Amino acid sequence: MFDFTFHNPTKIIFGAGKEALIGAELNAAGITRVLLVYGRNSVVKSGLLDRVLASLKAGNITCSQYGGVDSNPLISHTREGVALAKREKVEAILAVGGGSVIDESKAIAVGALSDTDVWDFFVGKEVERALPVFTILTLAATGSEMNGNSVVTNADTRQKYNIASPHVYPKVSILNPELTHSVPLSYTAYSAVDAICHVIEGYFTKQPGTHLQDRLVEGIIKTVIETTDDLIMADPGHAQARASFMWAATLALNGLTPAGIGEYSFPNHMIEHAMSAIYNIPHGAGLSIVMPAWMKWYLARNPGQFERFAKEIFELDSGIAGIAALEQWFVTIKSPVRLHEVKIPAADIEAIAENAEGLARQWGIGDLYPRETIAEILRLAV
Amino acid sequence: MFDFTFHNPTKIIFGAGKEALIGAELNAAGITRVLLVYGRNSVVKSGLLDRVLASLKAGNITCSQYGGVDSNPLISHTREGVALAKREKVEAILAVGGGSVIDESKAIAVGALSDTDVWDFFVGKEVERALPVFTILTLAATGSEMNGNSVVTNADTRQKYNIASPHVYPKVSILNPELTHSVPLSYTAYSAVDAICHVIEGYFTKQPGTHLQDRLVEGIIKTVIETTDDLIMADPGHAQARASFMWAATLALNGLTPAGIGEYSFPNHMIEHAMSAIYNIPHGAGLSIVMPAWMKWYLARNPGQFERFAKEIFELDSGIAGIAALEQWFVTIKSPVRLHEVKIPAADIEAIAENAEGLARQWGIGDLYPRETIAEILRLAV
Numbered sequence: 197m198f199d200f201t202f203h204n205p206t207k208i209i210f211g212a213g214k215e216a217l218i219g220a221e222l223n224a225a226g227i228t229r230v231l232l233v234y235g236r237n238s239v240v241k242s243g244l245l246d247r248v249l250a251s252l253k254a255g256n257i258t259c260s261q262y263g264g265v266d267s268n269p270l271i272s273h274t275r276e277g278v279a280l281a282k283r284e285k286v287e288a289i290l291a292v293g294g295g296s297v298i299d300e301s302k303a304i305a306v307g308a309l310s311d312t313d314v315w316d317f318f319v320g321k322e323v324e325r326a327l328p329v330f331t332i333l334t335l336a337a338t339g340s341e342m343n344g345n346s347v348v349t350n351a352d353t354r355q356k357y358n359i360a361s362p363h364v365y366p367k368v369s370i371l372n373p374e375l376t377h378s379v380p381l382s383y384t385a386y387s388a389v390d391a392i393c394h395v396i397e398g399y400f401t402k403q404p405g406t407h408l409q410d411r412l413v414e415g416i417i418k419t420v421i422e423t424t425d426d427l428i429m430a431d432p433g434h435a436q437a438r439a440s441f442m443w444a445a446t447l448a449l450n451g452l453t454p455a456g457i458g459e460y461s462f463p464n465h466m467i468e469h470a471m472s473a474i475y476n477i478p479h480g481a482g483l484s485i486v487m488p489a490w491m492k493w494y495l496a497r498n499p500g501q502f503e504r505f506a507k508e509i510f511e512l513d514s515g516i517a518g519i520a521a522l523e524q525w526f527v528t529i530k531s532p533v534r535l536h537e538v539k540i541p542a543a544d545i546e547a548i549a550e551n552a553e554g555l556a557r558q559w560g561i562g563d564l565y566p567r568e569t570i571a572e573i574l575r576l577a578v
Numbered sequence: 579m580f581d582f583t584f585h586n587p588t589k590i591i592f593g594a595g596k597e598a599l600i601g602a603e604l605n606a607a608g609i610t611r612v613l614l615v616y617g618r619n620s621v622v623k624s625g626l627l628d629r630v631l632a633s634l635k636a637g638n639i640t641c642s643q644y645g646g647v648d649s650n651p652l653i654s655h656t657r658e659g660v661a662l663a664k665r666e667k668v669e670a671i672l673a674v675g676g677g678s679v680i681d682e683s684k685a686i687a688v689g690a691l692s693d694t695d696v697w698d699f700f701v702g703k704e705v706e707r708a709l710p711v712f713t714i715l716t717l718a719a720t721g722s723e724m725n726g727n728s729v730v731t732n733a734d735t736r737q738k739y740n741i742a743s744p745h746v747y748p749k750v751s752i753l754n755p756e757l758t759h760s761v762p763l764s765y766t767a768y769s770a771v772d773a774i775c776h777v778i779e780g781y782f783t784k785q786p787g788t789h790l791q792d793r794l795v796e797g798i799i800k801t802v803i804e805t806t807d808d809l810i811m812a813d814p815g816h817a818q819a820r821a822s823f824m825w826a827a828t829l830a831l832n833g834l835t836p837a838g839i840g841e842y843s844f845p846n847h848m849i850e851h852a853m854s855a856i857y858n859i860p861h862g863a864g865l866s867i868v869m870p871a872w873m874k875w876y877l878a879r880n881p882g883q884f885e886r887f888a889k890e891i892f893e894l895d896s897g898i899a900g901i902a903a904l905e906q907w908f909v910t911i912k913s914p915v916r917l918h919e920v921k922i923p924a925a926d927i928e929a930i931a932e933n934a935e936g937l938a939r940q941w942g943i944g945d946l947y948p949r950e951t952i953a954e955i956l957r958l959a960v
Binding site for chain 2: 197198199200201202203204205206207208209210211212214373405406407408411412414415416418419422436439440443444447452455456
């Protein structure tokens with residue numbers, strides 16, 4: 197165990213139909229004007245937007261709408277959202293969507309209270325305040341509904357960078373697992389990969405010996421695998437599996453599993469962000485390519501933990517067998533494991549490595565991950 | 579998975595020497611006058627009180643002191659604390675101690691903002707507000723440092739009752755595991771029993787099928803057993819074990835493990851509170867007597883979960899073997915498992931059962947636990 201501070205003030209309201217409470221929650225917080233941020237038309241077609249608007253109306257809350265958030269949300273679209281939030285003088289941002297919508301909403305919340313360009317906060321400027329963020333989650337994966345992270349892509353500079361700040365923890369997040377029943381199996385698989393990667397980064401890169409946190413991680417991974425199998429092999433609308441998956445994905449990146457583990461890093465995310473900044477592939481699809489490659493490269497650096505992983509998750513005897521089992525599981529759920537599956541040619545590895553280098557430096561792991569090392573890892577995914 | 583709301587706003591600051599931050603934390607919250615509540619002289623002798631006072635002084639915080647909290651804190655002492663808090667016009671309560679000190683501090687925080695007798699809140703009056711509570715934890719066991727519970731005993735009525743309210747979550751809790759190095763092995767054992775009981779209540783009394791939460795519970799139990807063995811069998815000052823134990827005990831009752839499990843109950847605590855309201859035995863010592871008895875009685879009502887428990891915790895094949903193994907472990911760590919070990923004669927069972935009945939009703943489990951049933955369970959502990 198190492199020193200830590202844990203402070204996660206987000207209120208989670210979990211259950212079917214709970215989006216109807218959003219008006220009351222905003223009322224309780226004294227909010228009268230919001231910017232409702234969403235992505236594509238699915239939230240309109242599904243009727244969710246209407247239900248949310250009805251709840252806001254019942255709470256006498258004035259609402260401006262801002263749709264069109266991309267998966268891998270863009271700083272250009274974020275900037276327009278900031279301008280709109282300022283123009284409309286909103287008091288809070290209401291995100292209705294998945295991790296991308298929530299991430300962009302957090303960035304808008306920061307930008308709305310700043311006079312400088314919102315991208316500045318992604319390249320080092322400290323966040324000192326933000327409008328309160330409320331969320332209604334429609335895709336379980338990123339954990340953004342209960343953490344202080346926001347990842348946004350700058351298409352001009354090809355940088356997929358992040359904010360990490362206590363000021364952008366959502367005030368209230370509503371998690372209705374029924375909203376995720378219609379998520380396609382491909383995105384269900386990518387989400388599973390993302391949730392597993394969130395806990396694996398710390399699990400393998402920390403010092404050994406924090407067994408409590410190891411057990412929390414293993415419990416989350418087993419749950420994600422079990423529920424994803426239920427959804428993909430059996431029934432995409434399996435209500436219990438969708439619900440357990442949703443909460444597991446939240447716990448995977450809400451600060452619980454790293455509390456007390458000391459220093460750790462996010463090398464798989466670092467490499468994947470560099471990939472999807474260039475190729476705009478789904479984040480989880482990128483991760484299922486990077487993870488087995490990184491694990492093979494990292495195995496010798498922490499063999500005991502890989503052995504533990506193999507035994508606890510797959511009841512296997514060796515670290516390398518555990519890695520192979522995870523890779524095989526990605527294949528089974530149809531998430532890609534090689535670069536060519538997402539049409540990235542091996543010849544582009546150098547460009548990705550070059551792009552990743554800046555992020556590695558920003559995240560303080562530039563020494564362990566110089567450009568050549570990142571390329572070496574990526575070549576294991578050819 | 580069932581609907582739930584999870585909202586735990588307590589900020590945890592964990593690590594050696596972190597009590598030195600209390601002044602700065604109070605400053606950050608705008609607090610200028612506190613009531614410092616503690617128990618016996620150990621916090622004075624150890625020098626902890628001086629270090630806390632130095633931090634308060636550095637933060638220009640006026641401090642009134644109120645010592646003498648009992649384990650199994652009393653409403654009479656709480657009432658005097660309330661009067662003092664009002665007289666001194668304090669803005670916050672600072673608890674320096676274990677669960678008893680924190681529980682009484684929460685009650686004082688409630689009473690200080692009320693014109694009615696503070697005991698009213700323990701017998702049904704709703705808590706609508708409370709002074710902010712800050713804590714410096716010296717004994718890991720009850721989880722009170724990160725939840726909204728307070729248990730206080732009324733010696734006149736022989737009722738050990740509780741408040742459960744979002745208003746009494748500590749604002750900041752400082753957890754320095756080094757402060758627990760001097761906890762005697764007996765209390766270390768009782769604390770382990772308490773932490774295990776906190777997670778076992780929901781694990782066995784909920785509906786089956788919430789595997790994620792089962793895994794979180796099993797991870798906590800394994801950690802408590804492993805670290806307690808390290809402390810009791812090997813080295814009472816084992817720093818890593820003290821630290822892991824401390825965080826495990828916090829997670830055991832901070833709302834994490836029951837989130838999503840639906841309805842569940844606290845029968846072991848119900849029976850034990852009735853016992854220690856009369857006999858003033860350590861809470862954990864009472865629980866290690868009640869738990870094996872209750873488990874034997876409850877086994878047939880949820881056999882699958884007891885089988886799971888046996889397998890996951892002790893690698894055993896049957897529910898009854900798992901119960902026996904837990905009871906044997908209590909014996910090994912020298913926590914009592916029969917009533918006569920704490921000098922409660924079998925003839926007093928009826929009186930305890932009568933006392934427990936009121937609490938069973940208050941907690942909504944009166945139908946399942948009428949007086950005769952409670953007596954039947956206790957007879958299994960003779």
